[in-house]
Amino acid sequence: MVDEKIRVLIAKLGLDGHDRGVKVVARALRDAGMEVIYTGLHQTPEMIAEAALQEDVDAVGISILSGAHMVLVPRVMRLLKDCGLSDVVVFIGGIVPDADVPALLDVGVRGVYGPGTTLDAIVEAFRQEVAGSERT
């Protein structure tokens, strides 16, 4: 009998200290049957990549509201690639201007979900993208 669960890393990237939203998302993913590793505040790109590696996650959800996403997110994506984790699905949530989204998608982010996104939409996005990536 094989027991598969979706494992997700949820992290606050950078100096941004607002964690209410990310905790709501973490809880929603838990209630949707996923195993959520919540790393908390003030994560560096290195901490996120290392955690993703050790925890062998299927997806990473990054919350960032500080405006530093264009500097920090590409760094995360590069580190994930260096660790051999390019197939890990990465989502960004928080405050990201529409104009920045294409650049983030270009570096490999799978989706950007700003204010107003429903929890159902987030859960569904994780489910679909992880199923679609079929990591072996």
Added chain:
Amino acid sequence: MRIVEQALKGDRRAIARLISLMESGGPEARQALSRLYPHTGQADVIGVTGAPGTGKSTLVNELAKAYRHQGLTVGIVAVDPTSPFSGGALLGDRIRMSEVATVPGIFIRSMASRGNLGGLARATADAVHVLDAAGYPMILVETVGAGQSEVKIAGMAHTTIVVQMPASGDGVQAIKAGILEIADIILVNKADLPGAEDAAQALEAMLDLGSVRAERLRDELLGVGGSGADANDLPGPWRPPVLRTSAIRGEGIGDLVTAIEEHGQYQRDSGLKAGRDRKRAMAELRHILQSTLLEHLLRQIPEKGLEDTVERIVVREMDPHSAAQKLIAESGLTRDSLCSCC
């Protein structure tokens, strides 16, 4: 298997993938485990348990720092409960260990209990085997926030630390059976809070009430003192030290590290280690036999047969024990079962 070879060399990604494989279970996992098992048996496994919120994760963080400072690499397995309703989990132990999260030589893996009772996940033992085989000399295992009955860690760890905190019960509480009995070391954490001295004294009083005989009985039940050693030849039984720590302030950790070393030495000197190793292997074997046989049995029973049986139980036509006997007899798993046509 390439992933096993890589993990044996210490490749962290391979270790992580292998632990996931163990969690999933199945024939590939079993194959991997049989390949790496001969390489296990080197690590010291320290169990950390205690009620929710007593500071276990923070303590594990401090212990990992201390061992790393000694030049040792450390593997950490931190277990959190799976929701009985959604099947999901919020694994929030790692968050307390951010100090050591990117230290080279420290590997942290969060595991969900996935419905397992006793404080650990089914695959926790296998995860420990992976880290052991990969060469981590110290492995710290943190159980779920445990109540009085989550005692499985004692069967897995060489040294079990039970973490208490002030104002969580009086002298009577301290003599209740269960978790306090499995402690090799008892910690009063958050010792900076009021009530810490009272807590420590209640625990010392509890230990004073225990007799030498009771401690020997405990050791026997935990499987130590095997191979016919004469009771008179053994050193006196181990009295768990009651230590005071404040993990968040990093206080008391040095004494804890010393106590762990002393307990390890005691087990080697007294020859009790061998008995405990045997007990550990027996516990693991029984656990695996239990789940394997159950799976095997359930595969023999057609789904409808199972549902009909459940229905009969619900309407009180049959009691659960008789129903189980009937299913086992009909499954053909027992040699003297009746043929299925009867």
